[in-house]
Amino acid sequence: MSSYHPFSLEDAIAYAKSIPDFFAADAVLTCEEIGDGNLNLVFRVADPQQNKSLIIKQALPYAKVVGESWPLSLDRARIEREALEIQHRLCPELVPAIYGGDNELAITVMEDLSGYTIMRQGLIDGHTYDHFAEHIGRFIATTLFYTSDLGMNQQDKKLQSARFINPDLCKITEDLIFEDPYRDADNNNFTEDIRPEAEKLWQDNELHLEVALLREKFLTRGEALLHGDLHTGSIFVTSDSTKVIDPEFAYYGPIGFDIGAVIANLLLNFAAQPGWSDNDAILQERRTWLLATIGGVWNHFEHNFRKLWDAHGVDIMSKTPGYQDLYMEKVLQDTIGFAGCKVIRRIVGLSHVADIDTIKNELHRHQAKVTALDIGKQLVKQGRSASSIAEVIEWAAAAAAKEGANV
């Protein structure tokens, strides 16, 4: 890593010029740094004359989250770029194009998505995305199927999994999602009104047992090359296009983890709804859309995954009648359990979501957290015996129906 140094704007422009066949040799380039500075620098380099631009993302050797700072491997930039390359090859229209990169400098050069909105912000702003469920269900199904033992050579998969050993980033997940919320951990981060709820989480042995089982799955099950952090902040959208970014948490893990991440973040927005509109009709309409989208994400995933399996499965034994159904049931149960863990950690753990934390009305914000925890606990506790995504929708609707008159 001798040549590593955080890029200046000038460095970014110089590097952008070195990308073959992109900018004209005599182009006058502009550059701005548009990242949040917590884990990465993000430079947008543009030729305004030709209306061409690209993104240079550079990993920083540390993470900053809510004031905390800890060292983080720069190798995650390589992992992210290699994951993006695989995902782009498999789903070219759902992943930005990669133009280049450098492991020592920990940078990736990629397509600029300036016309897109971060989905979390789009949801907060009241937009709906009617192609999202189909897009993300297809993205998850395709990228996970073709990197699993079901869809790729099983010896090549082993070698590929070695390239995606990702201890630093996995540890963040292991700590923040599968441990800290269930004990009085220093890293937890919640408002005092939520302390009684947090303390209930710490005492709930039935919940801990399910979390321990889910944690074990995250630690041991190398089913497919996960995105690893597929929340609505890792997804760019327009009304008719979806692009998945930021797979720096990529590693070989359980398939349900990626689907669970998407569903959890839709549920967090669901829980946040009363904070965003006093109009009951709008509220109900948005909640109905969110629940339909949750169902759609699972159904599009399942439909695509089964179709790929039937048409392109490489494993003779996986064609055994009945096996695919058992497999999909297990993925559904994992999905629900992981979704529950990801909801809970966004309320009491270190890292929150803007959907809830930016609600202005204090009572509404409190209620959103209570609703989210109610849904999250239900998902974790019931996931292992669930048999349909409809159950998730019922539990979420039931939690919403419990919301007090104060909302």
Add this chain to the structure above:
Amino acid sequence: MSSYHPFSLEDAIAYAKSIPDFFAADAVLTCEEIGDGNLNLVFRVADPQQNKSLIIKQALPYAKVVGESWPLSLDRARIEREALEIQHRLCPELVPAIYGGDNELAITVMEDLSGYTIMRQGLIDGHTYDHFAEHIGRFIATTLFYTSDLGMNQQDKKLQSARFINPDLCKITEDLIFEDPYRDADNNNFTEDIRPEAEKLWQDNELHLEVALLREKFLTRGEALLHGDLHTGSIFVTSDSTKVIDPEFAYYGPIGFDIGAVIANLLLNFAAQPGWSDNDAILQERRTWLLATIGGVWNHFEHNFRKLWDAHGVDIMSKTPGYQDLYMEKVLQDTIGFAGCKVIRRIVGLSHVADIDTIKNELHRHQAKVTALDIGKQLVKQGRSASSIAEVIEWAAAAAAKEGANV
């Protein structure tokens, strides 16, 4: 690999002399090649004057099994040596000492166990080993616990798992154990009297479904650093000592696979018994000892694993009440299923066991195969719902009770 060449006797002597502080500088060394030549060369280098000796094991770049030959990575020698080093550190009295080695030459230099017997041959010769269950139960529990997420740093475990990515050797297991016996595969190898039984295996969808689930576990569950080939031919014994050798199939896999391998090979010897004695009392006594040993292997494993977990567990969530019981139940079920697969493949698959194939009486040999298949199918089909090792013992006894008057 430029310096790789298969060792001559002279090469082995020269290399042995280079091992520091072993042979005297002026020692006159003898050397013999004692391997079976199928996968490895095995040299015994000795100083008869001083009564000192060591073993040099060198991997060959191919495997020969029953006339078949295919290329095989020499990297397995490194994997084997590194696994032996870890296992010896954890269980020094149950694993030969390692004196040195060379990755390019694909050799490992280790303790000579000339005073020991290969356990499979010892069992065929009618010996019993009353410390075996305790020894092997402790070996499996200790080596697997301390290489799992329960007993070692979870980030170090990820890095360690990358060093034990072992595609070539895993493929042998995937093909010969989890696929070929369940279809009319070229690699299958059975006598014509067993063809009706083999054809039943190919048609048995209930069986295939369980095998598909077990195959998935072998492909995806990186629970601990397995030995990977823990049959009675990989175990040296005396009346009071046990040494585990040959972990060239080592990789991160499901814990039940190693335990299942031991139990399967005891069951194969159990099925073979009527071929070795006409004396009914001796037959019953040996079968009783074998079934007790099977129970003992599991019970010693479970006792040691739980004790290590309680005393040295590194994972806070794994201390959740009830989790350890669920974990052990899953390991038991996996163990039984894997044991069944390993019994079945030794009857119809490429590679057999001498316990059965060297039975002279043709009827007895046939009956032993039928009994083994009966037990194996039962284990595979019932493993997923089993709750006690006693069930395995009952199924084996029931299969033996069905043996015809011709035995």
